[in-house]
Structures are given as C-alpha cells and as structure tokens.
Amino acid sequence: WTFAFVLFLMAAIMNSQGATTRAIMPLGFALGLSPLALIAMYPAVNGFALFPINGPAIAACSLDRSGTTTMGKYLIDNPFQIFGTICAVISVSLGFLIVWLL
Known part of the structure; x- marks a missing residue:
C-alpha cells in the first residue's frame, strides 16, 4: 500500500499517468515487488484528481452554469478530490x- 500511495502522489504531482508509470x-x-502486486496497484496512477491542475477539472468548473462546481481557494480543495481518491482506493483494493x- 505504501508503493500505491507513492504512485498516487507522484501521479498528482506529474499530472500524467504514462509519465508516472514510466x-x-x-x-x-x-x-x-511482485509483478501481480504492481498490476494491482496500477489504478493508483489516477491520482491527478488530487490537485486542481488538470484540464478536464478546470473546464468542468468553468462550464458549470449553475455555479455549484467551483474550485476551492486552497491547493487541496476541489470537487473531484474526494471522488478521485475513493475511486483509486477501491480500484487498488x-x-x-x-x-x-489468482
């Protein structure tokens, strides 16, 4: 799980799944680590939802006409953070x- 956390954090910093994998x-x-364990931890490279720096998140907030989807004023405060983290934890599990x- 520690290595999966490293993958998640590096994917958030690098903002690229391919670069994190490489x-x-x-x-x-x-x-x-066994290759099967590394394959199990691979969904952790979807950590780009941790920081509000990816294009789709910014576009979703910009295109929301109701005003309910907004970026927070802090670095780790965006509407996709909780769901992205939960999805990564469930996928790795x-x-x-x-x-x-197997």
Missing part, C-alpha cells in the same frame, strides 16, 4: 482482491 514502476521492480484470488 518513472515509478521500475522502482517497484527494483524493490522486489479490488486489484489486490483479484490478485489474491
């Missing part, structure tokens, strides 16, 4: 469950 996954192999069943 930069951090070799570290997982070097640490001796299901990945580990599938690996355990």
